[in-house]
């Protein structure tokens with residue numbers, strides 16, 4: 001089985017990601033993106049922006065601070081409730097997450113199990129510290145936020161590094177609502193850092209202490225949760241669902257959105273957005289259907305602010321099965337009510353002659369987890385080559401560009417094409433080193449989906465070959481049409497439909 005350390009090893013060798021401050025001895029849970037990883041991550045974020053901000057004219061991206069005053073987290077409930085269960089080794093002082101200690105020894109998921117029950121199980125099975133075999137304390141709790149002092153002396157205030165981007169949208173809600181001419185639904189998206197002092201960071205980019213989230217907060221009229229103006233577009237679309245009741249069988253149900261509303265009693269506004277999330281993964285990024293599912297969380301597992309909570313999971317071999325990548329959270333008025341209570345400022349709005357507190361549907365994605373998933377799913381060891389089959393839209397570069405040989409004017413012609421492609425907005429990996437076969441292998445290894453080669457025929461016919469990384473098939477394309485054809489190829493069109501495949 002492929003393990004996450006093997007993923008890290010390959011990612012490091014190829015220039016995708018590695019631990020931060022390796023030169024000084026790294027701290028667990030902190031990773032840097034190298035040149036290819038940074039590009040892959042940026043592309044994923046941009047695809048997320050294009051897709052989700054494109055859902056509604058009144059969805060917008062904002063940028064908020066990542067250090068915020070204590071009041072914000074009093075209001076959100078994070079000061080009181082953003083806690084993890086922990087056990088401390090009585091002998092060496094090592095601290096571990098209690099639910100992780102349990103799941104390492106007993107089959108099952110222990111998130112949300114009561115502290116008493118966890119203590120009981122740890123004692124009953126005589127679970128010991130991995131490091132020194134000492135006995136554990138009773139299960140206690142620890143707050144996961146990073147506190148800090150802002151300013152000095154009398155002006156000093158306590159703040160925290162934000163554990164989710166979401167609060168940035170809530171503290172800006174009222175101002176944006178006015179600036180955007182008082183319309184609901186209104187969406188505020190933030191792609192930014194989140195910080196959590198995880199007790200046991202692990203699995204490379206999956207559980208980190210500093211990570212990136214892409215979150216969309218949709219503020220809407222709770223009286224309209226049972227409808228969505230575009231629901232008809234998704235009514236017949238089938239969702240892949242793993243409801244609470246299927247935990248024993250492990251079965252995934254496929255239900256039309258209209259059936260999800262009638263059978264699972266989920267509101268149309270919620271189900272519409274579930275459909276769009278699934279379409280992002282399956283239609284837009286073109287991930288295999290059987291890798292994807294929505295998992296319903298039980299009341300014990302749900303985040304403290306959620307009424308409806310289904311996670312988005314991808315099946316990853318290195319993590320031993322389906323793992324959380326994102327969440328579809330109905331947060332009700334939990335946060336706005338909290339900010340109103342602590343600040344004394346009303347968060348209510350007047351729309352269509354009615355005064356009410358908007359509710360929030362949150363689409364919350366962990367960018368690093370998704371990058372990790374893209375990386376693992378892309379990695380293919382074939383007979384003659386190791387190739388990264390990233391979705392074309394998120395390949396670290398859009399296209400590899402090569403002169404067949406470095407003489408007779410081929411380089412000059414290739415450089416002209418490079419300028420044209422860059423001006424058309426493509427990221428280009430230019431390479432003139434080694435045989436053409438070696439250069440193709442090089443782009444296969446880093447996952448660039450398209451390869452364009454300029455040869456002697458190109459000088460006569462003003463064209464070039466376009467090679468598909470996955471099938472290794474090629475077509476000839478006129479230089480004047482190259483940008484358009486490349487655009488269609490990246491959007492998902494197969495080579496056969498873009499030209500005549502060369503024998």
Ligand code: GAP
Pocket residue numbers: 163164165166196198205206207208209211213215303324325326327362364365366367368369
């Ligand atoms: N605003 C809601 C929120 O933060 P969450 O389930 O705690 O909800 C959302 O986090 C997403 O952020 C998760 O689905 C996951 O993809 C990602 N995430 C959470 N903790 C993480 C961590 N320690 N390291 C990397 N990604 C994390």
